[in-house]
Amino acid sequence: MSSDKNGHNLKKTADAIIVGGGVHGASAAYHLAKAGVDVVLFEKEYLSSGGSGRSAAGLRQHFGTEVNCRLAKYNLECFPTLQEDLGGELDLEFTQWGYLWVAYTEESMTQLRKNVALQQSLNIPSENLTPQEIKRRWPYLNVDRMIGAAFCAKDGHINPHTLTMAYGRAAEKLGARILTYTPVEKLLASNGRITGVQSAGEEWSAPRVLLTAGPWSTLLAATVGVELPVTAERHNVLVTEQIEPFNCPMTLCLDDGAYFKQVPNGSFFFGRDDPDEPKTMESGNSAKFLEGVTRSVLQRIPALKGVRVVHQWSGPYDVTPDHQAVIDWTPVEGLWVNCGWSGHGLQFGPSGGRLAKEMFFGESTFVDIRNFRLSRFEEGDLFMEPAFI
Ligand SMILES: Cc1cc2nc3c(=O)[nH]c(=O)nc-3n(C[C@H](O)[C@H](O)[C@H](O)COP(=O)(O)OP(=O)(O)OC[C@H]3O[C@@H](n4cnc5c(N)ncnc54)[C@H](O)[C@@H]3O)c2cc1C
Structure with a gap:
């Protein structure tokens, strides 16, 4: 297989494509690559250049809905050993x-x-x-x-840049291709199924695409007719x-x-x-x-x-009407999203990656995430988080 100057293989196919290299995309790349998935992540600038790197990076378990408390507790259990788990090269400044x-x-x-x-x-x-x-x-x-x-x-603090970059580096070591300064122009679908993405005018194909592009997810999802209530x-x-x-x-x-x-x-x-x-x-x-x-x-x-x-x-915060994330498969088969984290998404990076891997393999998720389903907006069944800022 031929490769570019960074050692990335040049084939334009993958098992999964991730769009967006914030903490959620980078963590998903790590968890998927660790599970043996051939994954490519597209980031329009550098890892952490979106909301993740602009975050105040507070880590808290103070939420008013059970699912957020459970996920936050899991994340606070991950953070103390995360620096070592991700290879120990970058100081995550966890306190x-x-x-x-x-x-x-x-x-x-x-x-x-x-x-x-x-x-x-x-x-x-x-x-x-x-x-x-x-x-x-x-x-x-x-x-x-x-x-x-x-x-x-x-509860505490972490460096949001080194956190995201450490996930990216660890994913690359496991074989993930992380393409920075490589914007996706549109998603590609045919007969109701995702087929890949277009970047720099070229088509990349994959049967599964994960959208973790923060507030930019709305515009990208619209390219295949999916409406996300994320602003x-x-x-x-x-x-x-x-x-x-x-x-x-x-x-x-x-x-x-x-x-x-x-x-x-x-x-x-x-x-x-x-x-x-x-x-x-x-x-x-x-x-x-x-x-x-x-x-x-x-x-x-x-x-x-x-x-x-x-x-x-x-x-930018990526905000939904109930200040809760959207983590779900979309009506376009093979396209799933994780976005809409308002002002509290950085700390959910570890759980975001684990959930992406579980959803990819069709496993039952380690925490019940039904409340984050996309259809709740259409159903008028909003799921308000009382502890948001
Ligand atoms: C001022 C501020 C303070 C915050 N404080 C906290 C806090 O204390 N604690 C906390 O947990 N959270 C906090 N947050 C929220 C947190 O930063 C976000 O919820 C979280 O970082 C979202 O991560 P993400 O990976 O989903 O999205 P992002 O980090 O926004 O990543 C999305 C990525 O997608 C990329 N992208 C967009 N379009 C394309 C495209 N077409 N092609 C390729 N790539 C694309 C972007 O460049 C970006 O890097 C804060 C946010 C802000 C702005």
Whole structure:
């Protein structure tokens, strides 16, 4: 078999084609290649160039639906050994500094208590905290107006770039072909069956195609007549200069969606949900975000006053009407999708790859994912996730 300069074989056929090299596509390539599947992944830029690399990369088990709690628990069990499992070449910067959801209204606190009860019933070690307990554990947090919080000490952070790239490299070592800077122009189908994809005007054929293109999945699915209710929303992150790490959990404030966290190199990330941000896949920054997020975060952690901002970026969430993912086969035989992860998809990378492999082989999935089916939108049977940001 002839090969190109990167050693990729040049045949334009595969058992499975993956479109999109974010964490879900890269993890799927790894799991499929590990199971002996001949797989090709197409990425229009570099691995992690979409939502994955723009993520704040918080890892949490705080969800309000059972399937998300079960999957999140599985992922948190994977992360501690993942660096070694993927070959140990890249530092995944995994830390478990905890994740704190702070409520400012009785309504939010009631929902947090419900979520924690569900999590505890599934053996997730989360707990409810009073403002006094919060002040005792993290004296530098301002607890004015706080009603309480939910906390899980096992939650944490990972580097989203090295995570995605480590999956990609491990997949390549197992024989997967990872084609970066190679956009797919359209999917190809005939008589209701997927037949492959077109890239650079050339046809690649495969009996199965997995779409993991984040918000771009909608446009690609439409090329074979599949409608995905997945839209883009721009979200921003700001990064500060590095300061000596201290024991600061990722903290999310439920009154205005502001969050902050320290990452292992000492920088703080600040983020904030802003409904006025453009609904676009394009990146871009706004001064309004900088002002709004700084004001919100400094009220909660005044100790950061004066810290310098060194960087700001934005990236797209891929949002569905119920803020839940779509993981399902589509009406086009052989085409399946995994997208619509809103602001919480990075941490579901390990489970995303495992589920892709199980679905490819027609195995029963390790967690029941019926609630993520595509038909729920047409059926009017939305499956709301109460714990989304
Ligand atoms: C600001 C921000 C903060 C976030 N914070 C968190 C967080 O704290 N925790 C968390 O878990 N999640 C977070 N998320 C969400 C998380 O980043 C996403 O849910 C997750 O990364 C989605 O991964 P993915 O692999 O499905 O998609 P993506 O990472 O978006 O990957 C899709 C890929 O498809 C490629 N592509 C598109 N079109 C084509 C084409 N035609 N041909 C080939 N390739 C194509 C893109 O280039 C892209 O690389 C955040 C997101 C943002 C934007």
